[in-house]
Amino acid sequence: MASTADFRNGMCMIFKDEIYTIVQFQHVKPGKGPAFVRTKLKNVKTGKVIDNTFSAGVKVDEVRVEMRQYQYLYKDEMGFNFMNIESFEQISLPDTMIENSDLMKEGQILEIQFHADTETPLTAEMPAFVELKVIQTIEGEKGNTASSTALKPATLETGAEIMVPMFIGEGELLKVDTRDRSYSERIRL
Numbered sequence: 001m002a003s004t005a006d007f008r009n010g011m012c013m014i015f016k017d018e019i020y021t022i023v024q025f026q027h028v029k030p031g032k033g034p035a036f037v038r039t040k041l042k043n044v045k046t047g048k049v050i051d052n053t054f055s056a057g058v059k060v061d062e063v064r065v066e067m068r069q070y071q072y073l074y075k076d077e078m079g080f081n082f083m084n085i086e087s088f089e090q091i092s093l094p095d096t097m098i099e100n101s102d103l104m105k106e107g108q109i110l111e112i113q114f115h116a117d118t119e120t121p122l123t124a125e126m127p128a129f130v131e132l133k134v135i136q137t138i139e140g141e142k143g144n145t146a147s148s149t150a151l152k153p154a155t156l157e158t159g160a161e162i163m164v165p166m167f168i169g170e171g172e173l174l175k176v177d178t179r180d181r182s183y184s185e186r187i188r189l
Contacts, residue, residue, distance in 0.1 A: 001059045001061060001062070001165070002059070002060055002062040003057055003059050003060070003061070003063075004027075004037040004055075004056055004057060004058055004060075005021055005056075005057070005067060005098055005108065005120045006052050006062070007029050007039070008022065008025075008029070008054065009022055009023065009024065009025070009038060009060065010022065012044065012062065012063040012064075012065045013060045013063055014060070014061040014063060015041060015052070015060065015062060016074060017114070018036040018043055018044075019043075019044040019045070019063055020041040020042060020043055020044065020047065020050075021041070021042050021044055022039055022040075022041060022105065022114075023042050023049060024040040025037055025038065025039045025040075025160065026038045026039075027056070031034065031083075033094060033158050034056060035055075035056035036054060036055055036056055036057060037051050037053070037054045037055075037056060038054050039051070039052050039053070039054065039141075044113075044122045045122070047099075048165055049146070058078075059178060061116060063117075064115075064116035064117060065113050065114060065115060065116055065118075065122065066101050066113070066114050066116050067113050067114075068084060068111070068112055069084075069085050069086075069087075069107070069109050069110070069111060069112075070082035070083060070084055070085065070091070070110055070111075070112050070124075071083050071085050071107060071108070071109055071110075072104055072105070072106060072107065072108045072109075072110060073090070073106065074106065076092075078092045078105075079093050079094045079097075080093050080094075080095065080101065082110065082112065082158060084120065084122075085099050085122055086159055089113075091121065093112075093121060097121070097123070097124050098124045098125070098126065098180075099117050099178075100126065100160075100181055101126075101162050102158055102159060102160040103126065103130055103156070103158060103176060103181065104126060104130075104158065105130070105132065105157065105166060105177050106138075106149055108126070108127075108130065109125070109127070110124050110125060110126055110127070111125045112124045112125075113125070121179050126146075126178040126180065127148065128177065128178060129145040129175050129176065129177055129178065130176050130178055131172075131173055131174070131175055131176075131187060132158060132160070132173070132174055132176075133156065133157045133171065133172070133173050134154045134155070134156060134157075134164070134168060134169070134170055134171065134172050134174060135155055135156065135157050135170065135171075136154070136155040137152060137154035137155065137164065137169065137170055138152055139152065139169075149165075150165065150166045151163040151164060151165060151166070152164060152166055152168075154168060154174075156176070157175070160181070162176060162181050162182065163183065163184060164183045165183065168183070168186065172185055172186055172187075173186070173187040173189065174187065
């Protein structure tokens with residue numbers, strides 16, 4: 001059990017029979033009335049963020065979670081298959097658990113969050129940026145290649161399609177932001 005005094009960003013707890021993580025919290029001591037804690041809670045399974053206010057001193061059930069690094073191996077009908085880089089144990093996760101999974105390539109390391117007591121995987125997070133090669137894109141129009149505001153579609157080595165500046169050509173290595181699927185920069189070899 002933990003109280004509102006123990007709240008910290010990233011803390012996981014049981015709230016309304018679901019596991020939530022604290023995204024943001026603020027202790028408030030108004031001039032009149034009792035103190036309270038304003039929070040933003042993120043549902044671990046659905047990703048939905050809700051606002052909730054707790055009275056000061058309220059007890060909540062804290063959930064112990066562990067972050068472990070896993071290497072992506074391959075995809076099959078069961079979902080995505082990963083290997084623990086320390087114990088070499090393999091697990092399979094459903095497609096819905098990984099956001100922007102089409103930006104993931106074999107050998108990539110992901111952080112998977114586990115419920116420590118039940119050993120159940122809760123979330124899987126890709127690194128913020130990945131390096132991927134462009135395998136197909138259209139040629140930039142003459143006179144429109146100097147500006148970085150003009151964009152065109154490009155297919156990456158994983159099959160994912162993102163928008164890139166006009167000066168990007170086939171075979172180039174790009175740094176891609178996995179959170180919003182955006183082009184970040186070109187990597188010079």
